[in-house]
Amino acid sequence: MAARIALKRALPSTRSAFTHSPQQPPRFITRPFSASLPSLAPNPNPSTSASSSPSSSSTSSSSAPDYAIPDPTRPTHFGYETVTEGEKRERVAGVFTSVAESYDRMNDLMSFGWHRVWKDHFVASLNPGFSPLTPGPDPRGPQHILDIAGGTGDIAFRMLHTAHVVNANPAVRVTISDINRAMLTVGKQRSTTLPASQQASLSFVEANAENLSQTRPLHPYPSPIEPTTHDAHGNTEQAFFDPATSTASIPSASVDLYTVAFGIRNFSNIPAALREAYRVLKPGGVFACLEFSKADAHPVFNALYKEWSFRAIPLIGQLVAADRDSYQYLVESIERFPSQAEFRDMIVDAGFVVAGDGWEDLTGGVAAIHKGMKPRA
């Protein structure tokens, strides 16, 4: 019972902590996880190398709403009263569970439960950790997988399983990265059920996908050990990673496989994220993206799916979660995401080479997998 009340109290404030800014348009008032809409504005300077500050490119992107850019100075409404440590832990757990559950529920609604199958297929088609049988370990060092917008770890855990168990390659390391510390904290909690060897190969990193040269190891949100409402600068603690607090970076040419599942449509500057992906990948490294897409090839199916997503899902969101707006956002963000071919061209524009069409449709195009390889220099 107490947990329930705590959850009720904590939930709206967490939500505001993700996105709220006083100036934002009223239509997008509640948006539980992603802070942004995809910006399709052409990149004003496509040749700019990844070293140019992605945060400046974010701001220059005309169609990126300002609330899309995490801003440490923006006031949030996450205010704690003084609570006992035990009470706080309960509350924190409540928030996290509800955030994670809400994700799963939305993915289930949008994909009719298919997203689990898609994720399995995504990971199987990448076959992480596969190595030809040669004597001794790979002279080029162990495989490093970076799961961007990794949230609660769905993809990363599957990668680890395939690499360590299926391909018997325990040298593979996986980094889960997300801009949302709350999501990462859930992921970290979930990872405690994995075998110890797999846990040891996992790391959690706070980062904005648009600028991977500013990162920091996960500081759980909110800190369960040391309740504080303020960050190092005396600002109210943010659920978002604040680049001002960065202590590390993801080096160039350090990653074998970059994955992003159901995350990229939330980025405010997709070209910047693609440039960063290109930068951190080793030559020969692979960019792989799983995302909701367009079922345009099948008109009848598409019409039904649109009807379902635009009418039914927000209604269900309202009835089930009393949260129509965020479900509405989900549907709209999918609709606004570029078509398969447009997104393939964006990947190519970032410098990647593709094979075949560059993408594979899943379930008639409701979702698609895009892949690109960083060519040898």
Next chain:
Amino acid sequence: MACLARAETTPRILIGPLRRSSRFVCLSSRESTSITIPTARTISTRPQYPRQQQPLRPLPRSPVTPATTFRTYHSHDHPPPPGPFTPAETALLCAAYIHVPRHGFTAEALARGARDAGLLDISPSVLPGGESGGAFRLICWHLYTQRTALGGKVGGLTGDAGSPITNVADKVEALAWERLKGNAEAGVVGRWQEALAVMAHPSYAPTSVKELAQLADEILYLAGDSSVDPSWYSKRASLSAIYAAAELFQTTDQSPDFRETRAFLRRRLQEAARMGGAVRSISEWIGFNAGAAVNVLRSKGVRI
């Protein structure tokens, strides 16, 4: 080996469709075509559109119209349309193809090829083909390069006595035999049963069947078959059936130079010509192939 040894190091921008010379890059070492392999830097990254959609068969052409009007694909005056493989893919598949005789159409061959090409173990995962992990794409590469290489062999066809072949039926047989020899020269005969098992997978079967039809199409075209009546369709169907049967026969043929396979091919084609009907050979083919396929799969430990 041809493929790596000949890899061009001078950067060269390939614009538009791949040049013809880069299409037959990995056939066999005796191939002396000038070869250019796009290096990573030179490749044009975006797949060329419109994608090649080689029709199974356009409208039957009139005997008085030059074939090239309808079949620009085969025209010798025009550059060939881009193949279904991007340059990056071509480089990767080409490097992996060398490892097929030893390692089969497998992730192992692909990873070894990637290493040879200076890429990473993960690189082949960029290939389409879902959960076969690029293996099906490697099979497609074999089918495509072998099929498109036939055009270059048509001029040198000779009959048993070394004399040039003039009649269409004999040319069909000679071309089908060239194609079967291609399997032997590429060293994939011992790997072909595994490949068939992958090709039979429900998600790959449509592509596999289409590729077979394109092969029959190519052989009939190159042999100079110019029939315009509906019998063309039955001819193509028979030829597809006979070729597939002969290929399966080849996988178990121990005779020197696959002599038995050649005899099998000849018998089947002669029978088909005698019967004059596709229907009969198709039903025969289904019977033969179903039986053979079951045996093949059983021998692989599949429980049927």
